[in-house]
Amino acid sequence: MKVKIMEAMQRFSKAMFIPILILPIEGILIAFGNLFTNPKLMEVFPFLNNPITTGFGTILTGSLVSILANLGLIFCVGIAIGLANKEKAIAGFTALLGYLVFVNAMNKFMQLSGILYEGDTLQGTGQTSVLGVQILDMGVFLGLILGIVTAVVHNKFVDKEFKGAFQIYGGSRFVFIVLIPVVVLLSIALTYIWPVFQSGINGLGTFIQHSGSFGIFLYGALERLLIPTGLHHLVYTPFLYTSLGGAEEVGGKVLEGARNIYYAEIIDPHVKELSPSVVWDARGISKMFGLIGACLAMYHTAKPENKAKARAILIPAAITSFIAGVTEPIEFSFMFVAPLLFVVHAVLSGLAMVTFHLFDVRAIGPNGMIDFLLFNVPLGVGKTHWPTYILIGLIFFVIYYVVFRFLITKFNFKTIGREDEGVETKLYTKKDYKEKQSQGKAETAAAQGNDGIASVIVNALGGASNITTVTNCYTRLRLTLDHPEKVNEEILKRETGANGVIISDKNVQVVYGLQVNNIRKAVDEYLGLSANE
Template identity: 65%
Template sequence: MKKKIVDSLQQFSKGMFVPVLILPIAGIIIAIGNILTNARLATYLPFLKSPLINGFGKMLSGSLVSVLVNLGIIFCVGLALGLSKEKKADAAFTALLSYLVFINAMNIFLSITGKLVPVDKLRGSGQALVLGVQVLDMGVFLGIILGILVAYVHNKFCNREFQGAWQIYGGSRLVFIILIPVVVLLAVACSYIWPPIQSGISSLGNFIHATGNFGIFTYGALERLLIPTGLHHLVYTPFLYSQLGGAATIGGKLVEGARNIYFAEMADPSIAQLSSSVIWDARGLSKMFGLIGACLALYHTAKPENKKKIKALILPAAVTSIIAGVTEPIEFSFMFTAPLLFVIHAVLSGLGMVFLNIFGVRAIGPNGFIDFLLYNLPLGIAKTGWPKFILIGLVQFVVYYVVFRFLIEKLNLKTPGREDKKEDVQLYTKKDYKAKAEGEALSKDNEEDMAAIIVDALGGKDNIKKVDNCYTRLRLIIGDVSKVDQQVLKEQTGANGVIVKGENVQVVYGLQVTRVRKVVDKYLGISAE
């Protein structure tokens, strides 16, 4: 049972990537729009005063905010797409239809039962306008529930076909036929069930916020501790996109979730001070500063004869962490060889977020320095306090360095470059590490060879049941995990780490994982869909 639960959560976490990874794009476009309409910048850059550029900036900011206030339908379609096993386009289209059926069915039922509140009294009523239809305000949770439901029914019935005159009702059309009564009944049920759930979510959010720094610390530490399982997305996603991360009325619209509130506030120049909810999206502090101190400690504590090789490993990983916020290449370098350091890393990451809150920092830095600059600089120091973010980050850099170096030397931890066997660190050359970091290991000349090595290390074609990927990991379902050669995957294919949980195998490749997935799919003859 435990294995099934973990497997299901991992599948759900993977599916969440489809909607979640598109949302930062909306944020970046809003940030660019904010730059084009920034009055302070216009003083130094006169071309920004042009009505054309200013108007274009307002269009960018205003139009993308609509994405953030319609997360329900985005998560519904995205999750159905991500969780469906085949015919993904059909699943996404069915999800869209199901969402429309649900909100209209709920609206009609609430109207029949006299539960609809007057439109001018929506605020605080627990109801909202969704795509112009008044329903209970289920927010992103409606999208998640419907997305999972559609994917489940789709996977079960999408290949069911009929003969004769009934054949036009098979496949994806059958899926929608089945879903219509199910979704209508779900809308009726949610009309009774959701209000107490909504009250519970609100109370939980209030409790988390009431615990103040303890709640922030727990959130920050858990978000890192769950990295090995791939379930860390389930910690931060509800805070970023649901009522747990706060709720605010901005520009006459109710906005829920820390990141959504931040982006909506970015697009509204009348707001003088950002809300405190944005602290939940300050996860990039340890990515841009803390782990870089850890990298320096790993380098300085390596054996003298191994320093060159360790530098070749650490430097690209550190740059990737600072610029793009991808930390797994660093974390996997000590996660299994020195798990105590990983626990310390989680604790220090949580404490970093606490100090941001103590000093009233409202800057966010979710995915590295590029995002940090785009999101915070245009808003100014008064709104975000971004210089204090950097100062706290520099302190965190020092703390990570001192603590990591002390523990490594005091406890003689076998971090990279300190292994007893000399050959352990001689398996790589500087060229190998550089190739891995730059993606050269998958150049066009050796893509097929690399794919063959990966597949063989996973036990061969017949041993691979399913291939998928998230932002940094190749995720597979393997028939016989005993055939998986972790050493070959790490040494010959550039993997930063391998995690085996039952039949689920995750191979960490960092930012080049999409390319790895593509060549493996091609080698296995898997459809491009």
């Protein structure tokens, strides 16, 4: 049972990446649009005060904010696509249809039952307008539930075919036929059930909000500790997009979730100070400062003869973490050779977020310095307190450095540059990957008649027949294997540039960093898979 639960969570975790990876881009563009309508910037740069640039900023920001109002639909389609075993595009389209059916079915049932609120405003009633239709306010949870339901129905019936006159109703059409009564009945059931769940969620959110520093510490530490399992975004996503992360009234509308509240507040000129809920999105402290200190500690503790190699490895990894917030290459360099360092890293991440809370910092930096500058600096010091964010970051840079250096030397951890003779730990850059890819193609094509690095990866995973599914997230190639014991971790690391390999039952994750999309495409092509499978 434990294995099945973990498999289900990891599969759901992979599916979540489809909507999650799009939302940060939306946030950056909202912040970019806000630059052109920021009165303070217009005072510094008068040329921005013209109808063309302000109009562009208004249109860009206004159009993207609409995504926040329809997160349920976005997650519904994204989850269905991610969980579908095949015909993913059709699964997404069916999810869209199911979402429309559900919304209107719930509206009609609430109307017939006499529980549809008829006042001028829906605020505080537990009801809201979704795509212009009044229903219970389920937020992102509506999308998650319908996405899962659609995927289950799709996977079960997408191969169902009929003969004769009924042939036209087979396959994806039959999926929709089955889905209609399912979502209609679900809409009726949730009309009575959801208020109970919502009450529980609100109670949990209130408990977390009142738990103060302990709750924030637990959140920050868990978000890092779960990285090896790939489930860490299941911790922060509810806080960013649901009532667990707080609820605030902005511009006459009640918004739930730290990220939603933040996006609304940065474009509202009447908001003088951001909500304290932004602490749930201040996860970038370890990415921009802490791990940089850890890298410096690993460099200073490297053997003298390995200093140049350690410097060449750690500098690109540190820059990637600082600028883009991609931390896995650094974390996986010490996660397995020195697990204690990883636990300490998680603890320090939690403590950093507690420090933000205690000093009432209202700035965010979820994905590195680029995000931090775009989101916070244009808003001014009074609205975000961003200089305090940097000050705290510098303090934790020193703490990370001192603690990591002490532990590495105290326990003689074999971090970068401290490996035993003949053993090498290496982080691969994109340039390294391309060079290895070219080398691999030449070598393996001659020796095996295969197609470069993809063949090396597939063979190291036990061969094509051993691979059941192939997906990827932001930095990892995620696979399901029939026989995970056949995985050759050494070859994956040495020959293909993998930063780490995680095996949990039949679920295997191979960490490649930002170049994972190219690797996924190469593996798909080698296996003869299409993106829709």
